[in-house]
Amino acid sequence: MDWLTTVDHKKIGILYLLAGGLFFLLGGLEAILIRVQLMKPMNDAVDASMFNQLLTMHGTTMIFFAAMPLIFAFMNAVVPLQIGARDVAFPFVNSLGFWLFFAGGLLMNTSWLLGGAPDAGWTGYVPLSSPEYSGRGTDFYVLGLQIAGIGTLIGGINFLVTIINMRAPGMSFMRMPLFTWTSFITSALILFAFPAITVGLVLLMFERLFHANFFDVAAGGNVVLWQHIFWIFGHPEVYILILPAFGIISEVVSTFSHKRLFGYSAMVFATVIIGFLGFMVWVHHMFTTGLGPVGNALFSIATMLIAVPTGIKIFNWLFTLWGGQIRFTTANLFAVGFIPTFVMGGMTGVMLAAPAADFQFHDSYFVVAHFHYVIVGGLVFGLFSGLYYWWPKMFGRMLNETLGKWMFWFFFIGFHLTFFVQHFLGLMGMPRRVFTYLPNQGFDTLNLVSSIGAFSMGVGTILLLVNIVITAMKPKNAPADPWDGRTLEWAIPSPPPEYNFKQLPLVRGLDPLFKEKMEGKKEMTPAEPLGPIHMPSPSILPLVMSIGLFIAGYGFMYHYYWVSGIGVAITLICMLLRSLYDDHGYHIEVEELQDKEVRA
Numbered sequence: 141m142d143w144l145t146t147v148d149h150k151k152i153g154i155l156y157l158l159a160g161g162l163f164f165l166l167g168g169l170e171a172i173l174i175r176v177q178l179m180k181p182m183n184d185a186v187d188a189s190m191f192n193q194l195l196t197m198h199g200t201t202m203i204f205f206a207a208m209p210l211i212f213a214f215m216n217a218v219v220p221l222q223i224g225a226r227d228v229a230f231p232f233v234n235s236l237g238f239w240l241f242f243a244g245g246l247l248m249n250t251s252w253l254l255g256g257a258p259d260a261g262w263t264g265y266v267p268l269s270s271p272e273y274s275g276r277g278t279d280f281y282v283l284g285l286q287i288a289g290i291g292t293l294i295g296g297i298n299f300l301v302t303i304i305n306m307r308a309p310g311m312s313f314m315r316m317p318l319f320t321w322t323s324f325i326t327s328a329l330i331l332f333a334f335p336a337i338t339v340g341l342v343l344l345m346f347e348r349l350f351h352a353n354f355f356d357v358a359a360g361g362n363v364v365l366w367q368h369i370f371w372i373f374g375h376p377e378v379y380i381l382i383l384p385a386f387g388i389i390s391e392v393v394s395t396f397s398h399k400r401l402f403g404y405s406a407m408v409f410a411t412v413i414i415g416f417l418g419f420m421v422w423v424h425h426m427f428t429t430g431l432g433p434v435g436n437a438l439f440s441i442a443t444m445l446i447a448v449p450t451g452i453k454i455f456n457w458l459f460t461l462w463g464g465q466i467r468f469t470t471a472n473l474f475a476v477g478f479i480p481t482f483v484m485g486g487m488t489g490v491m492l493a494a495p496a497a498d499f500q501f502h503d504s505y506f507v508v509a510h511f512h513y514v515i516v517g518g519l520v521f522g523l524f525s526g527l528y529y530w531w532p533k534m535f536g537r538m539l540n541e542t543l544g545k546w547m548f549w550f551f552f553i554g555f556h557l558t559f560f561v562q563h564f565l566g567l568m569g570m571p572r573r574v575f576t577y578l579p580n581q582g583f584d585t586l587n588l589v590s591s592i593g594a595f596s597m598g599v600g601t602i603l604l605l606v607n608i609v610i611t612a613m614k615p616k617n618a619p620a621d622p623w624d625g626r627t628l629e630w631a632i633p634s635p636p637p638e639y640n641f642k643q644l645p646l647v648r649g650l651d652p653l654f655k656e657k658m659e660g661k662k663e664m665t666p667a668e669p670l671g672p673i674h675m676p677s678p679s680i681l682p683l684v685m686s687i688g689l690f691i692a693g694y695g696f697m698y699h700y701y702w703v704s705g706i707g708v709a710i711t712l713i714c715m716l717l718r719s720l721y722d723d724h725g726y727h728i729e730v731e732e733l734q735d736k737e738v739r740a
Contacts, residue, residue: 145678147231150636152238153216154534159242160209166249167206168601170198175558175594178587181579191575192259193277197249199262200281203377204288205245207515210523211384212237212295215323217534219299221629221636222320224308224645229301231676232718237295239686244288247693251280261573263374264344266355266366271348276697282345283693287686289338296330299323308628309667310647314408317627317651318394318401321408322387325415326380332419333376340369349696364429371422379418381515383411385522386453389475392525393457395623396472397464400651403456410449417446427495428502436495443493450486454479469623470544474525477552481521485513488563503573506566512559524551524604529623536616536635540607547603554596561586561593626651631664639673639728672727685714 143151173194177185186194220228228234251257258281260269269278303324307316316324344366346352353359355366394401401407423431423439457479466472488510492498501507531539565586570577577583621630628645629636631653643666649655656664692707694700 142678144683145680147227147235147676147678147682148638149216149220149228149231149234150534152234153213153218155238156209156213156216156241157534159238159245160206160213163201163205163245163249164210165601167198167201168598170194170201172594172598174198175591177575178577179591180588181577181581181584183576186575188575189256189259192261192573193252193257195573196258196260196262196277196281197252200248200258200285201245202515203262203381204285205241205248207381207519207523208292209238209241209245211326211381212241212292214319214384214388214523214526214530215295215299215326218530218629219320219323220302220306221533221632221640222317222627223303223306223311224628224641224647225302225306226640226644226673227676228298229305230298232679232682233294233298235679236682236685237291237298239682240291240294240689241288242291243686243690244284244286244291247287247690248280248284251277251284254280263370264366265370266344266347266363267357269344269348270355279345279348279697282341282348283696286338286341286345287689287693289334289341290689291686292330293334293338296327296334299327300331303327308641308644308647310652314405315647315650315652317387318390318404318407318411319384319387321411322383322390325411326383329376329380329383329415329418333373333380336369337373337377340366340373343369345696349699364426367426367429368422371425372419374425375422376418378514379414381519382522383414385478385519385526386411388522388526388529389457389478390453391627392471392475392529393460394651395529395625396467396469396475397461398467398624399460399464400626400654401456402459402462403452404650406452407456410452413449414446417442417449421446424493424498427498433495440493440495444490447486447490454483469528470539470541470548471525471527471529471623473545473548473552474521474528477548478518478521478525481513481517481555485510485517488513501566503571504566505562505570505572508572509559509562509566512562516555516559521552524548527604530629531611532618532622533629533634533636535611536618537611537614538618538622539611543603543607543610547600547607549600550596550603551600554593554598554600557593557596558590559593561589565590621653626654628652628664631656639675642673643670644668672729674725674727676725679718681714681718685711688712688714 143155146152173186174191177183177191216234220226254276256275256277258274258277260274260278264278264281267273303320343352343354347354347356353361355361355363357363390401390407420442421439423435424443427436461476488506492501492507492510528539528544531537565583568582570583616635618634620633622634623630631645632641645652645664646667648665653664688707688710690707691710692704695702695704695707
């Protein structure tokens with residue numbers, strides 16, 4: 141009950157980590173099955189229909205239900221600590237955001253048991269996703285993503301408000317750690333990008349459930365309209381995913397080089413510019429739709445331009461490492477492995493930004509290789525780096541470094557085996573999203589190599605699970621500052637107490653904890669006297685509200701509108717109860733804290 145009702149940002153971070161990890165395993169299993177099918181020509185491990193379902197669910201699950209919650213896991217666990225806050229701005233909304241995401245993910249994955257999963261591709265292109273060409277599975281896609289998207293949107297708003305309003309005394313914007321900065325820009329991107337996909341999904345829902353015709357060409361609709369709506373969300377989404385990974389790499393590289401991050405202000409401005417330009421490049425996904433040379437040229441230039449701030453970041457990480465006292469922990473191995481891997485993804489991105497070249501590359505395995513070099517070689521490497529870095533802070537236990545390094549090498553080598561050869565498959569003409577291929581076209585060997593690499597990544601993931609299980613059996617004995625960290629989260633015990641900081645810290649510069657260490661102080665200078673600490677009350681309402689929308693989703697899909705009415709009513713009643721019930725929270729008295737410390 142404690143976990144079902146919690147509004148504590150640290151526990152919600154752990155819930156996001158567990159749920160995102162579960163969906164990551166599901167998405168990984170789908171990927172393995174895809175690679176099993178493509179291991180040899182004319183294979184029949186799965187049929188064409190099942191392959192389409194696996195492909196659609198793999199992409200959708202990994203992006204919306206694995207990557208996004210894992211990012212929110214670290215934002216919840218770390219950002220309030222890094223800015224010296226006791227909680228997020230809206231703890232109730234934070235809990236609601238998690239349960240809505242989880243309800244949406246669960247709704248979508250139940251499609252496997254109820255007549256078939258979505259099969260129109262993770263981008264849901266019409267007319268493939270319209271009623272004539274896809275079954276009920278696409279209804280699960282539409283409603284599951286809407287429910288989860290509301291959770292993500294309110295989560296982003298919550299972190300925007302938290303970072304703007306709840307920084308500790310002295311924590312100016314240009315003293316915020318890079319991970320907090322990237323979380324801030326990511327939250328702003330969520331605020332502007334997610335309404336677009338919500339509108340698109342609502343239009344598609346009306347088309348599928350109520351026979352509207354926004355995308356029906358015969359009735360005056362437009363199929364390219366869906367592509368614009370999807371990608372004006374979809375390209376900022378790439379930066380919503382990758383910017384927090386940039387923040388994690390910045391923290392890890394700085395800590396394990398024992399140096400301040402090189403060019404901090406340039407890194408901040410590069411992050412802001414990437415966020416800004418991220419909204420100006422969506423048409424590079426649509427160069428082949430016939431928008432004409434002027435449109436293509438403008439978006440081509442904007443796409444190439446976005447490589448500049450990204451390049452600034454790459455050089456700054458390299459200069460941070462240069463001359464540092466580098467420690468190759470597992471977290472730092474992933475961070476250092478990230479840099480050249482992401483550069484390769486960026487280089488192929490610039491190749492794809494040339495419309496004339498894109499006409500050749502489009503819908504080939506070259507695009508698959510580029511996309512995975514950015515998302516897996518970038519985002520997932522960054523997430524694994526953050527996992528090993530912040531695990532002791534979140535759970536009070538150290539992950540096993542030897543197992544961690546084995547995991548890194550299996551995953552790193554497996555990743556490059558899987559996706560490097562796919563560039564050549566694409567250049568040789570293998571189209572993406574095909575469930576089989578003819579022998580003797582030059583695809584056989586490279587596909588086999590690619591599948592072997594995928595199995596290696598699977599072994600790496602299993603090693604991580606083994607590491608987690610072994611670690612969970614150990615006592616909570618991680619020190620407050622196991623890595624000799626530089627930011628505020630390392631100034632408090634591991635795992636942090638419920639109230640985070642007994643006294644809010646006074647921030648006197650960039651890398652505030654490191655500054656205090658250099659002056660020979662054992663802990664942060666407090667910015668306030670000891671006094672009672674106000675904490676928000678736990679609540680079951682967020683869980684019940686998300687169950688209400690979960691029920692409503694099923695009612696809409698099966699046209700039992702009275703069921704939808706019950707689900708929506710449950711949600712509205714919870715909202716009414718929340719507005720009527722004045723939550724004053726509770727206080728933790730300082731005397732209790734001192735008694736606890738004496739007993740400890």
